[in-house]
Amino acid sequence: MNKPGLPITLRGITKAWPGAVALDDVHLTMPAGQFSAILGPSGCGKSTLLRMIAGLETPSHGKIFIDDRDVTALPADQRGLSFVFQSYALFPHLSVAENIVFGLRTRRVARAERTQRLAEVAQLLGLGPYLDRKPAQLSGGQQQRVALGRAIIAKRAICLMDEPLSNLDAKLRQTMRGELRALQQQLGFTMVYVTHDQVEAITMADQVVLMNAGRVEQVAAPDVLYLKPQTVFAARFIGTPAMNILPAAALGALGQGLEQAAGRGLAVGLRPEALVQLPQSPVVLSCTHAEYLGADALAHGHIGGHPVVMRVAGADMPRPGAQLPLGFAPQDLHLFDFATEHRTEVAGLSGIFLRAGMPTAKPTGAVASPFKPKDD
């Protein structure tokens, strides 16, 4: 029922106020018909970026292209996109039906076509019984659907969403994640979805744009972001609990070997799910306490004075004070330049492990990935 999505390209987008920089030289492409999630902590500029694509704010520098057309100076309604607000921004005095067809009315679409499209959208979103109600008479999830209806009825090539699920309870959020993804794939528009919730980004998106302090940290598919984070920030932001980051020296001989091979100071990253107990290992976790989660448990402790979390089976929770020799597969070891915090690779890892007397565990990365396999 839809036009195919259009690509969005950002070139050197900067937004600065006196004394503050919200966005710093952002270059980005959102491929046509794909689901791009802009992910980052609050205050990283992700919403500002989205509002600029929408035309609700203007960049200080840089250009925005939609399908090779420079839209930087175009007003919001001429960019051919729709927007779903975090608060839904439903018009409280209008009925559900009037809310959904609001845009068609302002664009003077004939009544017959309005009625027909409204019926289609109501059918698609299951809003049929509620068309005469006011937004205040609907539950949060139903209001969310009305906002979606208003966004998709115009059949725009691009849909922008600003944290649309954050006002829903956890269970509904999970349902809506699936529905949003299905809707986007069914209608084929280009989706730009802002969220601070890594689970939303990872489960729904084709491409995740990870932002931090006004800059793009990494643009990658969800699994690549998890398996090969390019910076310490990306490594710690994706995955729950967060990746353990330690100075290489905390790993003793192995750390020295790695730094020698790299020729500079390193930070090592180890995901809690990559760590396994390995009796002969020289790397020892002094357990301080453990958290029981059911199937899993988290063992908290220190390695060489640095805090480390390890995921263990719920059945073998360590006691506080236990000394646990730990191992991990060379593939599960993430290395970052200590100074720049950028990812770096060191060749001949297994040799270095061997020379440092460090036994190697079986790789767990693929198995440990908590994210569902991609569906395409």
Add this chain to the structure above:
Amino acid sequence: MDRRDWVYGWLLVLPAMVFLGLFTHLPAITTIWNSFFSTPRGRRPKLFVGLENYQRLLDDPVFWKVMVNNLWFALGTIPLSIALALIMALSVQRAFAGRALVRMAYFTPTVLPLIAVANIWLFFYTPGFGLIDQITGVFGLGQSNLLGSPDTALVAVMVVTVWKEAGFFMIFYLAALQTIPPQLSEAAKIEGASAGTVFWRITFPLLMPTTLFVSINAVINSFRMVDHIFVLTGGGPDNASSLLLFYIYETSFRFWDTAYGATLTVVMLALLGLLAIGQFLIFDKKVHYK
């Protein structure tokens, strides 16, 4: 509920009940009661006269004059001051340099004491050397006596009232505008709505509860208007600028015809009650409450 709670509850509302009863309900009932009696004068006590006072009222040309005056006064000041208030509120809602100053300027007429306001305007209107005549004098136009001529006296009073009321009503509109999330107009803009459409389809309907509140207040105020008239015209010339409440004051406390004053008051109370109820009924269908 046990008996002690019941007593406790009544004790809590007692102070409010005493004061409301003493100063609101009792005088109202006394007024209605007095309207059926003649005015006591000297040794002659008041006598029950039935509806005689009301008959007199229907035959009183001054009563009809002030009623018509009041109608024109209400029609002339209410829509204008509400429209002005809304325009002023919309104009100072956006951020711009000196916004606080402009807001203050709009609100100043409301803060000033009524008598001071009337005196300022008295100076504007003074024939010969008042501000208006000084300005028209520059262009060689003749003197005017806006307050002194029967054709313009009421209009001159109305201008002062609009000037004063608009700033007051603006505050309510400003407060109401703050409660409308900016996302609503952003959402409308993305859907292709012009500034006019945003106002008429979104902002104005959402301001309806405020408009209802403000218009009821405006109607009540237009019938309570008395102080400007004291200072500006004294109701003259020839009752040209006299309004109902001013006539009630004159009848009761200048001519001491208290029974007829009570009769006029009953009419005014009935009128205000009906207007308020009517407005609620009419607006209720059109007002969206959150």
